[in-house]
Amino acid sequence: PSRATLDCKMRTAGLLVVVGLCALNITSSLKICAFNVQSFGESKANNKKVMGILLKILSRCDLCLIQEVRDSKGEAIQALVKALNRFDEYNSYSYVESERLGRKTYxxxxxxxxxxDVLQVKELYQYPKLEGDGANETDVFSREPFIVRFNSPTTLVKDFVLIGQHTCPKTAMKEMDELYTVFKGMYKKWKTENVMILGDLNADCSYVTIKGWKAVRLRSDPSFHWLIGDDQDTTVRLKTHCAYDRIIVHGREIISGVVPGSAQPFNFKENFHLTEAEALEVSDHFPVEVDLKPNHRYLLRHELNTSWLFCFLFLYFFLNYLQKGIFVR
Incomplete structure (x- = not known):
């Protein structure tokens, strides 16, 4: 081959190394998602098309809070996680679930x-429902938060708490404010300030007011960082533009451990080239997501292992092309 051909092949091999190392940096962070799947139960679990889209969405996430699970038999979630483990053969998934929550029959x-393989559940806690006389007047939450503490050896922040919440639209502002009380209680209980509050908070459009925001302690306390901004759209329908779904973080370690610019809705309608009708079969919400930075020791070990592989491939291409060039001449 000519000198120009060899140079071209060498550049191709070099590009493969660069692309591989770039891919490494993407995959070594930890993606946390929250997704209101809109009445997920037996019907959706038996819909192959919907399940196929759900599996593609969930396999992007290392940890995902699923909301609006309506699975009285307990079979739909089992089927979903089983299918996810078949779909994503490179990773292994488990799940923890809350009680069935709601004030009445719903x-x-x-x-x-x-x-x-990258996360362990350390503790979990179902926030208690108020009981007794007058409980309906003083019980703020329609569905009490489900709280899980995770150990994450691969990320910069190794110990963090997730407070999952799906508010009732009519009482969204009261529930968001009460999450401040929940945070204080969990800090006292588990002694960790690294907390992420996430879920469909109905935190926009007709469910909130400018005056009401001032009374929401999660909003007025500057130690809470709202990663999904008011200008975002977490709804599937084109006619709506509302940031209902949010991710809020508190704590120096977890705030500094967030990958800048990674918090966003995931528009599966556009990414998977679906019509609005097809997307609405899955949900009327987009999932929201954020990435956590890997810890340096894990990243170094992971990079070294992967770098050896790409160095080997580079040398293989180099020697192969060099050998062909010598013998052709």
Missing amino acids: KEQYVYIYRN
């Missing part, structure tokens, strides 16, 4: 689906 569950 019940929902929260479910955390997580990769058990």
